[in-house]
Amino acid sequence: MRSEVRPGLTSPAVAETVSVAIAGSGGSGVMTAGEWLLDAAARTGLYGLMVRTSGPQIRGGEAAALLRIATQQVESLDDAFDVLFAIDWQNVHRFADEIPLRQGGLLVCDADAGDVPEVFLATGARVLALPLKKMAKAIPGSWINMLALGVTGALARLPLDALEEAVHAGWKRDADVLQSNLRALREGVAAARDVAAAPHERREAASPRWVLSGNEAAGYGALRGGIRFVAAYPITPATEMLEWMAPALSQVGGALLQAEDELASINMVIGASFGGVPSLTATAGPGLSLMTEGIGLAVAAEVPIVVVDVMRGGPSTGIPAKSEQSDLSYAVGGLHGDAPRLVLAPTSISDCAATLQWAVQLAEALQAPALVLSDQFMGQSRAVIAAPALPASTALRSTVAANTPDYRRYRDTPTGVSPMAIPGTPGVTYTADGLEHSEAGVPSSQAADHRRQLDKRLRKLRDHDYGSRWADVEGDGPLAVITFGSSAGPVHEAVQRARAQGVELRVIVLRLLAPLQAAVLERALDGVQRVMVVEQNHGAQLLHYLRGVADLPGKPASFHRPGPLPLRPTDIRAALLAWAQPEEQRP
Structure with missing residues (x-):
């Protein structure tokens, strides 16, 4: 070594x-x-x-x-x-x-x-x-x-x-x-004896160690969050998550069903969740495309579901076994109509467990679809990690008691979240479908009803208190690096090396991508003069998304490369050192 x-x-x-x-x-x-x-x-x-x-x-x-x-x-x-x-x-x-x-x-x-x-x-x-x-x-x-x-x-x-x-x-x-x-x-x-150095002495780990993949960690976090039903169609590189969850679900009283395709998968999890069971599906880019209308139904009917997208090279069939962060634009803006949804991204293999657990909790609490962007690098890679500290809480869904007077499923509450009636609860029957509706759930094409429900669905996500978990913010200085997902690993290492050469850098790794906490992000950037956005895709999707919904200081710079080559610390470090120079000294 x-x-x-x-x-x-x-x-x-x-x-x-x-x-x-x-x-x-x-x-x-x-x-x-x-x-x-x-x-x-x-x-x-x-x-x-x-x-x-x-x-x-x-x-x-x-x-x-x-x-x-x-x-x-x-x-x-x-x-x-x-x-x-x-x-x-x-x-x-x-x-x-x-x-x-x-x-x-x-x-x-x-x-x-x-x-x-x-x-x-x-x-x-x-x-x-x-x-x-x-x-x-x-x-x-x-x-x-x-x-x-x-x-x-x-x-x-x-x-x-x-x-x-x-x-x-x-x-x-x-x-x-x-x-x-x-x-x-x-x-x-x-x-190898003639060319190998002496072996390490074995030592006891200071804390418990886990050896697992990101897909396995994500499955574990989903179960801790309360997921008890999964329907999915196998697709690289998400299949291992389903393979891990199948026996694990049976141990906690849940079930996994292999559907005939992605269209069936998304509709099955919507149906199961409508029936009161926290539900999830996992897929990759091509499958996510097929689920678009179903996710929109979950938005309109306010049915909580979790969709894990283990991103791979695209578009179309693309490069199935290689990693790329190129589904971001689709995840945050790919549904038709004004369809607010949650979009999260774990920051590491270790964080896959905590982020999936949080995604389930948010979906259930806010009665909305949560899309989780993992990728092939995190999903299929294995790592030796220190056992992560995970919260004990599980999903909590607001439900209504039987025979509630004047029950309206889509009542326009101050928070935007309305108690949900589980089918079979006496006296609180309602209709849930993809048509726009009144507060009572009656299909409506009236402008006032449409505006009220649009405002309600947006408000419940926009005004929720997400606490400090929206991002990992570390360091100080007049320069900041913003990134997400598996790009965080090489970014952290590159920043460490740049700091060793005297460059002060702040790092923001986004975990909640939508709704973007724009005001909180702007406070995290207080005192920053310039920003560089680092991501693994061809079109600088994160940079364009951030510029559309937040005020970034200065003229934002971009370091973006498509897969399948992984981002390497040395390349990011070189870009940071060149970018950190005064403008007149840059090559």
């Missing part, structure tokens, strides 16, 4: 970090090796992040597990990789942009797999050629990915016993081949 001075958000700290990529053709087991490597890091008392990447085939094509292991919690990949372990060269060159090797890094490959692609040799990396296939063949029943686990584990300075424990814990195949693969693991460790 390299020892790097990485100033913390409030005080300098030293972090040791190593970045490892394991790549190969589909079915070679690179993801399994990566997950066990991450698990071994956690068992050693370290932190880590594993990002999955694959080709356009999603299954069966080339794949790579990208890992960063560190002594402190990390939310971003590093600028470059110290090690690339190539099980084979079949299409691995397609990941050349995603796996930049550090100058003097190490490339481990099969000595009999042919020439190393020039794109990797051009980095000046050292090559460690091993007879991988022959080594695996000499141990009947073993697999090359176990050699990869041993080699990369040794290079990441992970103790052998931690690696073995990770294999034991994750083993799901026949027990008779376990010993063969443990032997292959040890052979891999031995093969």
